[in-house]
Amino acid sequence: MTFLNYAPAPESTAILDLRPSYGLFIDGAFVDGHGAPLTTISPATEKPIAEIATADAHDVDLAVAAARRAYDTTWSRMSGADRGKYLFRIARLVQERARELAVAESLDNGKPIKETRDVDVPLVAAWFFYYAGWADKLDYAGLGPSPRSLGVAAQVIPWNFPLLMLAWKIAPALAAGNTVVLKSAESTPLTALLFAEILQQAELPDGVVNILSGAGDTGSLLVNHDDVDKVAFTGSTKVGREIARSTAGTGKKLTLELGGKGANIVFDDAPIDQAIEGIVTGIFFNQGQVCCAGSRLLVQENVHDEVVERLKERLRTLRVGDPLDKNTDVGAINSAAQLKRITELSAVGEDEGADRWSPECALPDAGFWFAPTIFTNVSTSHRIARDEIFGPVLSVLTFRTPDEAITKANNSPYGLSAGIWTDKGSRILAVADKLRAGVVWANTFNRFDPASPFGGYKESGYGREGGRHGLAAYLAPSRADATVRSTVPAVARTQAEPMAAPEPVVETTNEDTK
Amino acid sequence: MTIDTASAERAVAPAARAIEVVGGDLTEKSLRRYLEGIPGVDAVGLETRASALGTRSIKTTSKAWALDRIIELIDLTTLEGSDTPGKVRSLVAKALVPDAADPSTPRVAAVCVYGDMVPYAVEALGSAHAAGSHTGIQVAAVATAFPSGRASLAVKLADTKDAVAAGADEIDMVIDRGAFLSGRYGEVFDEIVAVKAACERDNGTFAHLKVILETGELNTYDNVRRASWLAILAGGDFIKTSTGKVSPAATLPTTLSMLEVVRDWHRLTGEKIGVKPAGGIRSSKDAIKHLVTVAETVGEDWLTPELFRFGASSLLNDVLLQRQKLRTGAYSGPAYVTVD
Amino acid sequence: MSRLTIPKTYKLYIGGKFPRSESGRVYEVATRGGDFLANAAKASRKDARDAVVAARSAVSGWAGTSGYNRGQVLYRIAELLEGRSAQFVAEIMRVEGASESAAVAQVDKAIDRWVWYAGWSDKYAQVTGSSNPVAGPYFNLSVPEPTGVVAIVAPQGEGSLLGFVGAVAPALVAGNTVIVLASERYPLSAISLSEVLATSDVPGGVVNILTGSPAEITPWLASHADVNALDLVGAGALEWVDLQIAAAETLKRVLPPEEGPDAAAPSLDRIAAFTETKTVWHTKGLL
Structure with missing residues (x-):
């Protein structure tokens, strides 16, 4: 027998007591x-x-x-x-x-x-x-x-x-x-x-x-x-x-x-085995149907081949199949419509000349399935490098210097997430500073915590969820303070007051008002 | 630690693997440079990966296979100051017939004892002794001033030669952690090369050499990774986590890290190196996590006694209990396995 | 016999330079009493476009300065303004028809406003950022960063200098660059302030000032894809809902109109409004 072909370990649905x-x-x-x-x-x-x-x-x-x-x-x-x-x-x-x-x-x-x-x-x-x-x-x-x-x-x-x-x-x-x-x-x-x-x-x-x-x-x-x-x-x-x-x-x-097209940046001094895991987590967690997915892999050119080779080896161990099996790594795509979008965009990737690769994996007949997929030879102008695919599809691009990595990472209307992989602490901090993304993971990816604010720059949306920031999104200053910046619907104030007689501009507000 | 130029240029033993991979005239400096050029390990990521592998759910037929395979991979061990010939004979008896109630139970891979106990183990095994072949039970001896390794090279080599001469098929040596931690990689390297030479039998064959890194003392994963490379470069057949005398001993992330080195060595050279986690693996559940980690890191080719071992003493009985449960459907108890 | 005065040509301020409108258009600025005062440049959409280019190219430099440095640069504006306060008082009296004491009070307030905001530059991140105690071996920080290029419709009524400063200063504190549409009716303070800015330490392109018709120009800025945020504080008389709708195309951050003497009142919220919270996770491992 082959051990790796683990016997089915289905989670029982008996625990569910669903109504019709x-x-x-x-x-x-x-x-x-x-x-x-x-x-x-x-x-x-x-x-x-x-x-x-x-x-x-x-x-x-x-x-x-x-x-x-x-x-x-x-x-x-x-x-x-x-x-x-x-x-x-x-x-x-x-x-x-x-x-x-x-x-x-x-x-x-x-x-x-x-x-x-x-x-x-x-x-x-x-x-x-x-x-x-x-x-x-x-x-x-x-x-x-x-x-x-x-x-x-x-x-x-x-x-x-x-x-x-x-x-x-x-x-x-x-x-x-x-x-x-x-x-x-x-x-x-x-x-x-x-x-x-x-x-x-x-x-x-x-x-x-x-x-x-x-x-x-x-x-x-x-x-x-x-x-x-x-x-x-x-x-x-x-x-x-x-x-x-x-x-x-x-x-x-x-x-x-909103959406994202997260850049996951791998430098040549990255802790390589953890970086491979991070790339996998970044794009195959939840079948890649994650707004903050690391769907654009930016690899330093001098380690590109090695990273891709190791990544492919790793993908061969991913188990695609029954979501209720405890050993499944990659489950089903959520809907026929989403599967169609992933399929179409992947076809575009091929048409644009990128190299497509998936590990051999048998997909079930019924249901909505898409094999983990890597595109190499991707250029920044390709649609698969720009559009959010929202599926288990990774586009691999290269860079030569930290500056180029940052420029390419930021070259997107989105700005939700990014990853940095390097053993050099000072580079992590400097690159993190320059990435235009609301969440940056350094030597990790796709971590979430209620204490940690999450949200995007640019067309990835605004406001934060999580942490104190996420709480503030559901509050307004007290009425007493509200004169400072009114939250009364501004429609009520669209008519400018007629010009009053000149009066000295008197400020009663303390300069240290919140 | 500063290395003066003279000692940095000092040539280290011309081990074949190191010459091929590191290249040139091997020196303390070239070795150091090579080891320091190995990519680092992010501890959090490594531990996350290990714990993810630990959540695999191994059921029914896979579990039955795994339990039998675990037994076949065990180096059944006794390493006590109080060991006696009687204790060793009892260990061997258990190795030969782990579960008297179930003759289908496989035998363990080896018994592992102190060097002076080797003759008793060999004698007790009789015709079941592998004696250099792949069939039968191997006799492994810890050597080189196990567990601390604090003795002169001459003593360590004599320790090794004695055990080999007494019939040990495998030598579990310890590296000089003090030398490693103070940056004298060449010294550690030379010692492994010398011990390997001491493993040679009169007929020109070699006892298998397992190099114990004592990862609990090396402390960091970066050190574990470097020491793993160093042990392989110097000619080790196996890299082994621990003596079992230092805590933490074998942990899943440590084993994973060492397996990654073995995988990378295989990618680089096509050569297969063995891995032996030892100490601290007491339950079938832990052992199965290790099997999963081996299979998903280096491939299930490694799940053979030639390439993977568990150094353990109490693990066997827990596996036997689990086997009994699978066979009878009822949970078993400690009274139904033998204490040895 | 009084000396014949030399009237000033009031121009735009884009990228640290003082161009006329590329359209060649001007419009009349009158005193409170209706007398001719000056021909101010009437900016066109192309001027707005140029201003966005200037503002964008200034972002990385300005955002990249330390808070300490930005604070000193903003404080320097206050210093220069203090030295030229008489000019601003005179202009405010003529344009807004304010009494001397009111004009002086406004200029003083405006200077103090710069000082107040200057002091925030190396502090707001400590107040609006956070260290996040996540459940895992991670070092986790949230810090505010500038949104980028902010288009501002300055308050349009009296108090034109104070309103202008109140809208512009908070956006600058965080490291944003701005394109400001000055008060259409009372533009002189803004133009004179551009002369202060040009001789201050504020890098060219960080503040770009357009005079003319906000109703004409703001839609171009609201729909401009390279503008990140829109402050409509002075846009109450415009079709500002349409502007907000246009801004939605690229998900710009938008602040709504405010009226009255409290418009653009000093507040940390105004700084925070044009910042983006970035959360960074680092692994923490001893081994």
């Missing part, structure tokens, strides 16, 4: 939706998992109204300490039901159980723990004393880390005292609905969190709803741009986590 159908979660209860229901499927098998109600405009109204009511009557009046206790409860419940959530996530998303079990779900619990502790310490959030919450937060999350993105959104929003209407992604609604059950177990007051399923139109209805005060979106730059347009002038505070 799920409603919308509004005002603390599961209710019928009025949109056309959708069937969520397992991308690994294309088998249906459950029928999911979707929200139409009326449902969105109901959810926003429930959130507003909960904000006005309960949540904004509750002490920070008590809000924190609810978040702690949620964190504990997530830990208690961790295995179940991991299985559900792998089933619905197609990502390996190894990742949901060891990364996604533990981070979800960590996120709630972290922000739970902030709830009664808002004075230290950086907005001066007694900052106030914003009101109702409309949150729209993507399909690549469904539950984790939910946690990134909901935990800071609630800690800061906002209420939430969250819309999950069309292809991955399941774990948000299980999370709604957790909220019921935590006895979170009705309406504080409302969860809607649906496609992009539902998300659009939500973020453009008149009665939301905050919009947080994670997804494509295209949709982010639409949201930035549609919310212009509304005074809604906006956080956008």
Whole structure:
């Protein structure tokens, strides 16, 4: 026998107790939706998992109204300490039901159980723990004393880390005292609905969190709803741009986590074995469906061949297959549409003259699969070096000097993530300084932590999630301080005052005002 | 530490591998330059990789195969000041028949004892003794003033020659960690070359040489990696983590790091070097993690006694318990394996 | 008999130079009473384009200076302004029709504003950055960095010098470079300030000042792909929602209009608004 062909080690789905159908979660209860229901499927098998109600405009109204009511009557009046206790409860419940959530996530998303079990779900619990502790310490959030919450937060999350993105959104929003209407992604609604059950177990007051399923139109209805005060979106730059347009002038505070084309820079003195691992983690974690993926590998020219050779050797040991098998390294692509995009862009890469390589690996017949792929001989002008592929496809480019590496890394409208691999500490710091990216990993890649702010430069979006910065995104200065920079929707002030008689410009504000 | 020019230019033993790879006239300086040119190790990344390999889930048929293979890879060891001929005979008996209740249980690869115990091991093994062949059980002897290595070269060589003469098939030598840590790489190198020479039998064949790095004392992964290269360049057949007398002994990241060197050596020369983690591996679970690490780093070709060993004493009984569980479906207990 | 005065030609300030508008256009600047004061350059979209090029090329140098150095450069502006305060007082009185005491108060405030912001340059990162206690063997820091090129519509009303400084100084503190659309009606302070800037230690291209019609020019800046941020503090009378929509095309950071004497009031938030938080993870390993 061959040992490396490990016997199947499937995680049992017996732990899941799914209902055949799920409603919308509004005002603390599961209710019928009025949109056309959708069937969520397992991308690994294309088998249906459950029928999911979707929200139409009326449902969105109901959810926003429930959130507003909960904000006005309960949540904004509750002490920070008590809000924190609810978040702690949620964190504990997530830990208690961790295995179940991991299985559900792998089933619905197609990502390996190894990742949901060891990364996604533990981070979800960590996120709630972290922000739970902030709830009664808002004075230290950086907005001066007694900052106030914003009101109702409309949150729209993507399909690549469904539950984790939910946690990134909901935990800071609630800690800061906002209420939430969250819309999950069309292809991955399941774990948000299980999370709604957790909220019921935590006895979170009705309406504080409302969860809607649906496609992009539902998300659009939500973020453009008149009665939301905050919009947080994670997804494509295209949709982010639409949201930035549609919310212009509304005074809604906006956080956008958008696309990326992260550069992973390998210098010739890199700790080579760890760099290879980092390249693999950078682009094959979650099948490369990661906004901060290290999808552009920039290798110093004098070690290019060796790095590529070692990388190929390493890729031969990756296991592609059943997401629920505990030994799977690379799972299924999330949807047919995403698989199509990856397939098309990879074909473009070949047409443009780059060299394509994948290890031999048998892919299942049913489901959506794409073998780990490396393109060498890639130029900066190639589309596969510029466009976000959002799949397990790595483009390898070369550089000769640190300056060239930095220039090439920054040569992108995106600016979300970057990696640096070198044994030279001073070079790490200098290169990190010059990279135009919101997250830089030095001798590591794709690490996340609730204490660590995450977000992009340029067209990768704005605002930060995680850490104190992520909390501040859900707060405004206290009313007393608000005159300094008003957060009252500026529409109300579009008419310039008629010129008054000249008056001395008197400043009453202290120069050290926040 | 400053190296004066004279000693830097000092020639080191002209070991064939080193001449081929390092090139030129081998000197303390050229050796040092070569070792210092090896890429560094990022400890966090190495440990992350090791722990990821440790999460592989080995079930059913794979597990059954792994348990048997672990037994076949064990150097069943006793290295106590209180060792006696009786103790060694008992060890050998266990090596020959690990589980009397199940004759399908494979035998271990070797017994590992102090040099003065070699005659008793050889005698107890009788016809089961490999005696230079690949079949049968090997006798391994620790040598070179094990475990500290603090003795003159003459003593170390005599120690080695005695063990070989008494019938040891394998010599587990320790490197001079003091010399290594003070930067006298050439000295460590020369000593390995000399011990290798001392492994020669009258008939011109050699006892296999395992070079113990004592990674717990080398401390850093960069040192482990350099020492691994040095031991291979000097002619070692195996690189071994530890004596078992220093903590930490074999850890998964350390073994991984050494396997990476072995893999790179193979890429460079086509030659296969063995690896032996020793000390601290007590459970089947830990041992399986090592098998996974070997298979996914150098390939499963290495999962043979010629290229991979576990230096362990209590591991065997835990594997036997697991085997019994697989066979009967019920959990077993310590009373159902022999204490030796 | 009084001496015949020599009126000044008011020009644009781009890349450290004082060009006329490439369009050759000017517009009349009048006193409060409506008398002719000067012909100010009326910038065109091409002037705006040139200003963006100048601002972009100045980013790496300016952002690369130490906070200590930037602080001294900004403080130097205050020093120079102090020495020329009489000129600014006179211009403000003529253009805005302000009383002498009000004009003096405005200039003093403007000088103090530079000083206040100058002091922030080597401190704001300590206040808005963070050391992040992540659960793992990583050294993890978040630091604010300049957003890049910022287009600013300066406050358009009276208090034109103070409004201008209040909008420009915070963007400079963090290391951004700026293109500023001066007050259309009261542009003289801005133009005179450009002369101060030109003789100060502020590198050419760091501050670029356009006079003319914000309604005409701002859309070009709002849609310019090489502008990273848009401060609409003085754009209240413009179709500023459309500007914000145009800015969304490249996800520019946008600050909304503010009105009244508190517009562009001093605040750390104004500095932070045009910074990007960069989080760097380093492995920490002893072995």
